[in-house]
Amino acid sequence: MGQMEQDPVQAIAKRLKMERESRTWSLADLAERSGVSKAMISKIERSEASPTATVLGRLSGAFGLPLSVLLALAEREQERVASHREQPVWTDPETGYTRRAVSPPNSVLELIEVFLPAHVRVPYPASAFAFQHQQIWVLSGRLDFQEGTVLHHLSEGDCLLLGSPADCTFFNPGTEPTRYVVALTRR
């Protein structure tokens, strides 16, 4: 579970102050750019107030950041490099299907490299990846991706943005192994 399931006020306070000071803006500067009073910004930065969505929107706008990114930055605080040999790998002994967790743990943004042998089919229930932003990018080979009732034929270099949660299937229709990336925002 992410740390944001408790009160996010502390993390937001810290991040907001960091964003402001890294730009060497005073409270008055940020107040002018965002339209939020400096008294309120001061309170928020000291965790003495819980800002509304409207105010958070104005503040993130002043920084040129989408609100979700500002909060993602507030959430994370972890290690940095995941070298290739440290990256956890899992292989299905039956099919040879292989997943490699490329990104450092607890990343907001997660990259997963998958090797899908020829003619192998991998089902994915909707519940397994529901409510995550997710993309599939084919590095090499071909991939038939069934998303609910829609079938996508993806070739080398294609990138698909997943839509609403649905039962999915990965299938390699070719004779060569397919290598693709799953990029997603982690819960």
Added chain:
Amino acid sequence: MGQMEQDPVQAIAKRLKMERESRTWSLADLAERSGVSKAMISKIERSEASPTATVLGRLSGAFGLPLSVLLALAEREQERVASHREQPVWTDPETGYTRRAVSPPNSVLELIEVFLPAHVRVPYPASAFAFQHQQIWVLSGRLDFQEGTVLHHLSEGDCLLLGSPADCTFFNPGTEPTRYVVALTRR
């Protein structure tokens, strides 16, 4: 500019209602799970109130989602497939440095594929990518990545999570072209 630079109240309202109804929860159900009164949830879903960070934290917690993910879901709503040939590519005529925007436009999560010829150096000012969550993953070849005062030697398969904004330099120390991915959360 992302759509969250205006008031995010509408988008949050829509997304929240969608999350609740997709779970077939009543207002009372969500109120019990989140600790937020159903009157307030009703107001938020009808865009008649701007929820505080504290309340948003409780609601996203009830859904089992980090707050940043909930808002990222609220932000996006766009096209789906970017086929390889549609993806915009830019090449530096002098060095041969090539960037390909893999992800569909306006994605919260953006994938960029870069080809860096041997011995080529690419500087990157802090302002160009500051305050975005960003990772670098080497697909092939080697990459020396200077981040402020820190120098990272990355080899094939390595993935680096970028830290605080700093002036950076990409350098290919090898004799072969380097191919790497920049994954980031877009503004």
Added chain:
DNA sequence: CAGATTCGTCTTCTATAGTGGATAAAGAAA
């Protein structure tokens, strides 16, 4: 040293976020 800025916090006040309970509307079961 005085005088003028600039900084963050504190004070006062208003607008509204948030709660608990009442109410209305729509079904379901009798």
Added chain:
DNA sequence: TTTCTTTATCCACTATAGAAGACGAATCTG
């Protein structure tokens, strides 16, 4: 139909978010 249940919205009230300006401390400027 009537009655019981479940749904969401409305009402009255309290807590607090948010604005505008005052204040004291620190840093320039001469």
